[in-house]
Every structure is written in structure tokens, then in C-alpha cells.
């Protein structure tokens with residue numbers, strides 16, 4: 001067990017459940033080795049809490065609990081049940097995120113549920129030795145688990161000293177499976193798809209896109225789904241009566257999107273092309289609703305300026321094809337591009353065309369990806385819905 005002493009005053013945020021203590025906020029580390037459990041104390045020797053310690057990380061201490069803990073199957077069972085209770089509003093849905101890292105008190109662990117198949121993503125080396133205990137808990141909390149797969153093959157920063165890993169952990173996981181969200185079927189691939197297989201955090205924003213088609217009576221008109229992945233925004237627009245074009249640079253996902261269109265009998269309404277959105281040209285100015293849902297374009301604070309420019313470029317690109325008056329949905333999954341930056345990029349884009357922009361609504365990530373007020377970074381997905389018109 002490591003003992004860590006925080007710099008004077010830096011313990012306050014951790015006391016208030018902000019989980020991370022950065023390297024320059026620590027004055028003393030007592031203990032051998034690089035990885036393990038740690039007790040955190042204030043500069044006045046007050047016990048603050050227990051966390052996981054990774055000497056290599058720029059966030060060496062990450063809080064688990066304000067009281068002593070023993071990490072074993074019971075510990076995970078308690079946390080999984082707690083997370084499930086918090087998601088009671090979702091219990092009619094068979095697919096959701098069960099554990100969203102620190103906002104479910106397990107920093108560095110993500111667990112997604114796709115019907116009876118679960119996916120683990122381990123983003124902190126401390127948990128590597130506890131996979132088996134986590135699996136036992138999962139089987140204790142849920143009945144009829146078909147299998148559990150690990151997708152820890154994301155881009156990790158080298159300083160976290162985490163090995164990338166992907167593979168079957170227990171049971172059976174099919175190469176492909178069909179899930180249902182908001183009444184639409186999606187073929188997903190847990191072993192091969194992006195992230196853990198599907199972007200469940202957009203669930204509510206997708207629903208809202210469908211609602212907007214009805215509110216603004218866009219039935220029979222055209223919708224453009226930029227960064228479409230496997231077609232979800234296209235399908236909600238199409239289900240509400242629009243004809244859509246989806247664009248993504250991943251040919252694997254475009255193939256899957258086409259397959260999904262057929263599965264949902266929407267192949268006559270939904271077209272897909274494989275292209276780089278930033279280089280998109282040759283489309284007519286005929287789209288009444290345009291959704292822009294790019295990948296995270298900004299990895300840290302230093303890239304914020306670059307990100308703002310990229311978002312402005314994207315808005316201008318979208319406006320090239322928008323038939324005004326029309327709707328734009330602009331999403332950012334980068335914490336460092338917030339609502340203010342999105343608003344600014346819409347303002348700059350509109351300036352170029354002499355358009356007005358009125359905010360209709362602001363969406364965030366679905367609440368199985370909890371936004372905790374104590375953790376500002378836990379609000380990462382924002383979606384600005386804007387009504388764009390000529391002056």
C-alpha cells in the first residue's frame with residue numbers, strides 16, 4: 001500500500017470527489033514499486049481516501065473511495081449493483097454502458113452491455129490483475145451472460161504503461177450480432193468494430209433528431225449524416241420520413257451501414273458513400289437537416305485552438321450543402337470543445353454565408369454515461385441543434 005501526501009489545499013477537490021491528483025499536486029510518495037493501492041493524506045495528515053496509484057502516469061493518484069476498501073469480487077459486485085440501480089431508467093433497454101470509469105467510481109474501467117454480451121475496456125494497468133474478479137462479479141449480478149470480450153486496444157498514452165489487449169475473456173462472443181436501439185436494428189461487431197462496437201452515448205440525441213424531423217415537417221426532404229459510422233442518424237431521419245445520405249471514411253462501417261439499411265427495410269431511403277468529410281464536394285445544396293458527428297478532434301487543452309478551427313471548417317462544409325431554412329446538429333465528443341466553442345464555430349460558419357443561427361436545443365451524452373458535477377471532464381459529448389436561415 002502506497003502512502004501519498006497531497007500538496008497543501010490540493011486534497012480539497014479529492015475530498016469533494018474529484019478523482020484525480022496530478023503529479024505536481026503530490027509532495028510525497030512512500031512505497032516501493034510503480035503500481036498499487038494508495039492511501040491519500042492531506043498536508044496536515046488527514047486521511048482523504050483510497051485510490052489507485054500509477055507512478056508512470058501524469059495522474060498518479062485516482063480516487064476509489066473515501067473509506068478503506070478491499071478489492072475483491074464483493075467490491076466489484078457492490079459497484080456493479082450500484083451502477084445498475086443508477087441506470088434504473090434504462091432497465092427496459094438491453095444495451096447500455098454499465099460502468100463509465102470514474103463516474104461509476106472505477107477509474108480506468110469501462111463495461112458495455114450489448115444484450116447478453118459484455119465488453120470490457122481496461123484503461124489503467126492496476127485493473128489488469130483484477131479482470132477475473134470483475135468477471136465473477138458480472139456473472140453474479142447478471143443472469144444468462146453469453147460471453148465477455150475485452151477491447152482494450154485503444155490508443156493509450158505510453159506513459160500509462162498499459163499493454164493494448166483485445167480478445168475473448170469468458171464464454172462465447174459472436175463475430176457479429178444484432179442489437180436494437182430506439183426500434184432500429186443494428187448489426188455490430190464487438191471484436192472488430194470501432195470502440196466497443198457501437199456509440200451508445202448518442203442514443204438520446206438520435207431520438208431527438210427524429211423528433212425534429214416531425215416538428216419541422218421535414219418528411220420527404222433530404223438529410224445528410226456526416227461521420228455516419230454504421231448509419232444511426234440516417235436511420236432515425238429516414239424512419240421519420242426523410243431520404244438520407246451518410247458519409248464516413250471507414251469503408252467497413254459504410255458496408256455495415258448499407259447492411260443495416262437493408263435489415264431495417266430503409267435501403268430505398270438511405271444511401272451511403274465512403275469519403276473524407278473534409279474533402280467532400282459535388283453535393284447539391286439540397287439538405288434540410290445536416291448532422292456532423294466527428295471523432296474527437298482534440299486530445300488535450302493544447303489542441304483547443306486547432307480544434308476550434310477544425311469545427312469552423314466543418315460547419316462551413318456542412319453549410320455548403322444546407323438548404324435554408326434548415327437544421328444543423330453539431331456534435332463534439334472532445335471535452336475541450338465545449339458548447340461555447342461549438343457555438344462560436346456555428347457563428348463563424350454562418351458569417352461566411354450571411355446566415356442566422358438560432359439554437360433550438362443542446363443535447364449531451366446519454367445518462368448511462370453519467371455526467372458527475374464533481375468531475376467536469378465527465379461531460380464530454382455535446383450536441384448543438386441549430387436552426388439556420390437566411391437573413
Ligand SMILES: C[S@@+](CC[C@H](N)C(=O)[O-])C[C@H]1O[C@@H](n2cnc3c(N)ncnc32)[C@H](O)[C@@H]1O
Nearest residue numbers: 199202227228229248249250276277293294295
Ligand atoms: C463519433 S463517430 C460517429 C458516430 C455516429 N454518428 C453514430 O452515431 O454512430 C465518428 C466517425 O467519423 C469517422 N471519420 C473520422 N474521420 C473522418 C473523416 N475525415 N471523414 C469521414 N469520416 C471520418 C469515423 O470512421 C467514425 O465512424
